[in-house]
Amino acid sequence: MKFLAMCSTGLGSSFMVRMNIETIVRELGLADVAVEHSDISSAGPGSADVFFVAKDLQDAAQGLGDVVVLNSIIDMDELRDAVKSAAARHGLL
Amino acid sequence: MNSVLQKLLDIFREPSVIVGLIALLGLLLQRKSVSDTIKGTTKAFVGFLVLAAGAGVVSGSLTPFGEMFQHAFGVQGVVPNNEAIVGKVLTDYGSQAALIFFFGMVVNVLLARFTRFKFIYMSGHVALYLAAMIAVILIANGFSSWQAVLWGALAQGLVTTLSPALVQPWMRRATNNDTVALGHTGNVGIATSGLVGKLVGDPTKSTEDLKIPKGLGFLRDTTVVIAVSMGVIYLLVTLVAGPGYVEDKLSDGQWYLLWAVMQAGTFSAGVFIILAGVRVVLAEIIPAFKGISEKLVPNARPALDVPIVFTFAPNAVLIGFLSSFVGGLVGMGVLVAVGGTIIIPGIVAHFMTGAASGVIGNATGGRRGAVLGALTNGLLITFLPLLVLPFLGDVGLQNSTFSDADFGVSGLLLGGAVQAGHAAVIGLIVCALAAVLIGSAVTTRRAAGKAEEAPAAAEEGRAAS
Numbered sequence: 162m163k164f165l166a167m168c169s170t171g172l173g174s175s176f177m178v179r180m181n182i183e184t185i186v187r188e189l190g191l192a193d194v195a196v197e198h199s200d201i202s203s204a205g206p207g208s209a210d211v212f213f214v215a216k217d218l219q220d221a222a223q224g225l226g227d228v229v230v231l232n233s234i235i236d237m238d239e240l241r242d243a244v245k246s247a248a249a250r251h252g253l254l
Numbered sequence: 255m256n257s258v259l260q261k262l263l264d265i266f267r268e269p270s271v272i273v274g275l276i277a278l279l280g281l282l283l284q285r286k287s288v289s290d291t292i293k294g295t296t297k298a299f300v301g302f303l304v305l306a307a308g309a310g311v312v313s314g315s316l317t318p319f320g321e322m323f324q325h326a327f328g329v330q331g332v333v334p335n336n337e338a339i340v341g342k343v344l345t346d347y348g349s350q351a352a353l354i355f356f357f358g359m360v361v362n363v364l365l366a367r368f369t370r371f372k373f374i375y376m377s378g379h380v381a382l383y384l385a386a387m388i389a390v391i392l393i394a395n396g397f398s399s400w401q402a403v404l405w406g407a408l409a410q411g412l413v414t415t416l417s418p419a420l421v422q423p424w425m426r427r428a429t430n431n432d433t434v435a436l437g438h439t440g441n442v443g444i445a446t447s448g449l450v451g452k453l454v455g456d457p458t459k460s461t462e463d464l465k466i467p468k469g470l471g472f473l474r475d476t477t478v479v480i481a482v483s484m485g486v487i488y489l490l491v492t493l494v495a496g497p498g499y500v501e502d503k504l505s506d507g508q509w510y511l512l513w514a515v516m517q518a519g520t521f522s523a524g525v526f527i528i529l530a531g532v533r534v535v536l537a538e539i540i541p542a543f544k545g546i547s548e549k550l551v552p553n554a555r556p557a558l559d560v561p562i563v564f565t566f567a568p569n570a571v572l573i574g575f576l577s578s579f580v581g582g583l584v585g586m587g588v589l590v591a592v593g594g595t596i597i598i599p600g601i602v603a604h605f606m607t608g609a610a611s612g613v614i615g616n617a618t619g620g621r622r623g624a625v626l627g628a629l630t631n632g633l634l635i636t637f638l639p640l641l642v643l644p645f646l647g648d649v650g651l652q653n654s655t656f657s658d659a660d661f662g663v664s665g666l667l668l669g670g671a672v673q674a675g676h677a678a679v680i681g682l683i684v685c686a687l688a689a690v691l692i693g694s695a696v697t698t699r700r701a702a703g704k705a706e707e708a709p710a711a712a713e714e715g716r717a718a719s
Binding site for chain 2: 169170
């Protein structure tokens with residue numbers, strides 16, 4: 162199972178979201194979840210199982226598959242809920 | 255003995271190896287498994303080589319662009335783009351830049367730990383670019399490598415600690431939150447936008463009450479944006495230069511307009527490769543930095559990349575980008591009128607820093623704040639790079655340069671000092687360090703005094719920003 166955080170350059174904010182997702186994945190004790198980050202133009206539907214983007218990139222991320230849209234990328238509570246429900250959707254919880 | 259020393263020196267002259275060693279140290283400190291450590295070290299080492307390969311691709315398209323621009327207009331044309339210039343710089347000054355970047359992080363953590371400026375600069379990519387600029391300015395002006403690393407790391411630590419503090423008062427307003435900070439090399443321009451908004455605007459008339467059509471989502475795709483914007487620039491310059499010159503001297507007979515499109519695409523491809531390299535290098539280094547800083551400075555605010563503010567005011571993002579870009583065009587018009595080197599608006603810089611300026615300007619001054627604040631940012635990132643060019647030595651002749659406002663201000667300070675003599679640089683850095691330490695100690699004592707009278711006023715770090 163792979164989670165992918167994305168932003169426009171794949172350098173700063175997606176990396177931060179990735180590290181936060183990794184923290185949450187550890188908290189929840191999810192096994193076999195790889196978390197990565199990238200720029201949105203390199204990502205395709207096969208790049209990951211779940212994609213995380215900020216609200217402002219929602220349109221650009223259409224068509225990738227299971228896309229999670231974050232209202233605020235600095236809100237850990239929102240991210241925790243999003244990771245939990247993504248994990249539940251994919252039968253990890 | 256001598257030959258051992260020679261081999262060691264060879265190792266330290268190879269930036270990819272230094273980057274690998276820094277990653278190795280980070281992975282060991284995180285107590286990663288042996289396989290993760292080997293994997294991470296190797297990836298950082300290879301990632302740097304990817305970056306260097308991208309630099310070659312970018313230069314391949316920038317060099318003919320410079321010749322053509324010179325032929326067409328008789329002056330130098332410069333496109334500010336961080337990735338483009340940093341690729342070139344890191345192939346020449348990579349070892350020193352990597353060490354400044356690394357020790358700069360150490361200085362940042364120490365300053366955050368022991369002063370009231372509790373900001374940890376998490377935007378590794380722009381920190382790496384800043385380190386590259388500092389390395390160039392110091393070494394091109396006669397500092398030895400080791401002096402450059404020592405004083406450069408102190409300068410780097412100071413800038414990365416103080417720059418988020420500049421924007422924090424406005425960040426609190428924009429995000430209604432005081433737990434994160436903005437870490438980007440555009441911070442001087444963004445803070446200026448906040449100030450402009452406060453002076454001229456009305457925060458109750460928010461950009462977010464406007465109805466703005468969407469559909470500019472493609473602006474968020476860096477590869478597309480760079481290819482398209484550079485395509486327009488290359489085509490315009492090629493048309494002025496004319497088919498005779500281009501097909502004769504540059505394109506080796508290829509149809510000149512197709513050649514222009516190919517060069518623009520090649521430029522974007524080079525940036526794409528550089529970004530991939532930077533991403534791989536930082537992926538192995540930043541998590542260690544985050545973990546260590548969280549342990550040593552538990553109550554710090556992480557300073558994060560500009561997109562963290564984009565979701566707070568999506569309309570202001572668009573308005574800010576357009577206003578900043580207009581500022582860049584106006585600035586270019588002024589440069590054309592006065593003659594001399596021309597700074598062509600770099601679209602990525604105007605998007606990233608302009609959009610953030612729009613959000614911050616909107617928070618302090620509503621619509622008018624967003625427009626005028628971002629416009630000011632656009633003017634700043636046109637004129638500041640021009641002023642820094644003379645301090646960059648040969649790198650100033652590369653037809654690209656560092657784009658954001660922090661590069662401009664710190665480059666001007668360092669460059670100005672270095673022209674006055676090495677002692678001036680050392681004096682500047684020591685004075686700045688002393689000012690931060692003493693200023694922090696004084697405000698801490700004052701805050702502690704106030705705290706006895708009114709405990710609520712004592713909130714740690716408020717006075718810092």
